[in-house]
Amino acid sequence: MTRNHVEFIQSADVIQKPWLVDGLSAGALTRILSFDTETRGSTELVEWTKDWGSSSGYFNCDVEMFVLSGEMRIGQLRLGRYTYAFIPEGVCIEAWSVRENTTALWMPECYPCFTTSINDAPGAKRELYIPSSSSELIPWSATITPGFPPGAMRKTLRKGQEGGRSTWLLGCLPQFVEPFAEYHPIPEEEFVLQGSLTTQAGHLTPGCYFWRPPLISHAPAYTETGYFAFVRGGNPHLSYHAWEPPLHTYYPWDWNQ
Structure with missing residues (x-):
C-alpha cells in the first residue's frame, strides 16, 4: 500500500x-x-x-x-x-x-x-x-489483540482471510488506559464515532480519523469519557509494544506528582 x-x-x-x-x-x-x-x-x-x-x-x-x-x-x-x-x-x-x-x-x-x-x-x-x-445486533466480545489492556471490547463486522484485513468496532470504558506505545505489522485505521481519546498526537473526538502504515509506533492513550470507533486492521491484529515517555496528563493519578 x-x-x-x-x-x-x-x-x-x-x-x-x-x-x-x-x-x-x-x-x-x-x-x-x-x-x-x-x-x-x-x-x-x-x-x-x-x-x-x-x-x-x-x-x-x-x-x-x-x-x-x-x-x-x-x-x-x-x-x-x-x-x-x-x-x-x-x-x-x-x-x-x-x-x-x-x-x-x-x-x-x-x-x-x-x-x-x-x-x-x-x-x-x-x-x-x-x-x-x-452493529446493534452484533454482540460485544472480548478484544482479540494479544496484550490489549482490559476495559475494552469489540464487535466484529468482518473477518478477512488469515493474515489479511478485518473490520470491527472498538469500545473502551471511561478511564481506559493503554499504558504502552505499540505498533502493528500491517496498516491500521480508525474513525471516531463517539467519545474521545487522548494520545501524544492530540485529542481525538467524533469525526477524527487516522491511517497508519505498518510499524508506526503510537504512544500511550487514555480516555476520560469512553471511546467508540470504527477500525480496520489485521486478522489477527498483532500488536507489539514499544517505549515512549508517558504524558502525565493521560493518568489522573499522576496529575499532582
Missing part, C-alpha cells in the same frame, strides 16, 4: 468534492480521508442526497460501507445508522437507493467502477457478501 501516514485529521476539515464513480449517478459529495496512489483505493466520507439511486450491478473491486447517519437501501435491505456492508468484487447487488440524506464511510480497494447487470461477474465470491449487518 502507498497511502500517506495520516495522524490524525478531523474529517470536517477536509474539503468536500463531487463523488464520482464510473457507472453511477452523480449527486453526492465526498471527503477523501486517505488515498492509495498505487491502487487508487481510498477511505472516504460520502454524503448522498435524498432520492439518489442506482440500478443493480457490480463493482470491479471489493467495497466496504459503514453508514453513519441517514438510511440507504440495497433492494429491500435497510442500511441505517452503524450498519455495515461488504460487497466483494463482481457480486451483483440489487438496485440501491437513498431515502434521506445519508453519510457513510466508503472504502473501495481500488478505483471503483460500476457495471449495470442483473448477474454476478464470472468468478465472483458471493459467499463473502455482507449486504446489511446492523
Whole structure:
C-alpha cells in the first residue's frame, strides 16, 4: 500500500468534492480521508442526497460501507445508522437507493467502477457478501489483540482471510488506559464515532480519523469519557509494544506528582 501516514485529521476539515464513480449517478459529495496512489483505493466520507439511486450491478473491486447517519437501501435491505456492508468484487447487488440524506464511510480497494447487470461477474465470491449487518445486533466480545489492556471490547463486522484485513468496532470504558506505545505489522485505521481519546498526537473526538502504515509506533492513550470507533486492521491484529515517555496528563493519578 502507498497511502500517506495520516495522524490524525478531523474529517470536517477536509474539503468536500463531487463523488464520482464510473457507472453511477452523480449527486453526492465526498471527503477523501486517505488515498492509495498505487491502487487508487481510498477511505472516504460520502454524503448522498435524498432520492439518489442506482440500478443493480457490480463493482470491479471489493467495497466496504459503514453508514453513519441517514438510511440507504440495497433492494429491500435497510442500511441505517452503524450498519455495515461488504460487497466483494463482481457480486451483483440489487438496485440501491437513498431515502434521506445519508453519510457513510466508503472504502473501495481500488478505483471503483460500476457495471449495470442483473448477474454476478464470472468468478465472483458471493459467499463473502455482507449486504446489511446492523452493529446493534452484533454482540460485544472480548478484544482479540494479544496484550490489549482490559476495559475494552469489540464487535466484529468482518473477518478477512488469515493474515489479511478485518473490520470491527472498538469500545473502551471511561478511564481506559493503554499504558504502552505499540505498533502493528500491517496498516491500521480508525474513525471516531463517539467519545474521545487522548494520545501524544492530540485529542481525538467524533469525526477524527487516522491511517497508519505498518510499524508506526503510537504512544500511550487514555480516555476520560469512553471511546467508540470504527477500525480496520489485521486478522489477527498483532500488536507489539514499544517505549515512549508517558504524558502525565493521560493518568489522573499522576496529575499532582
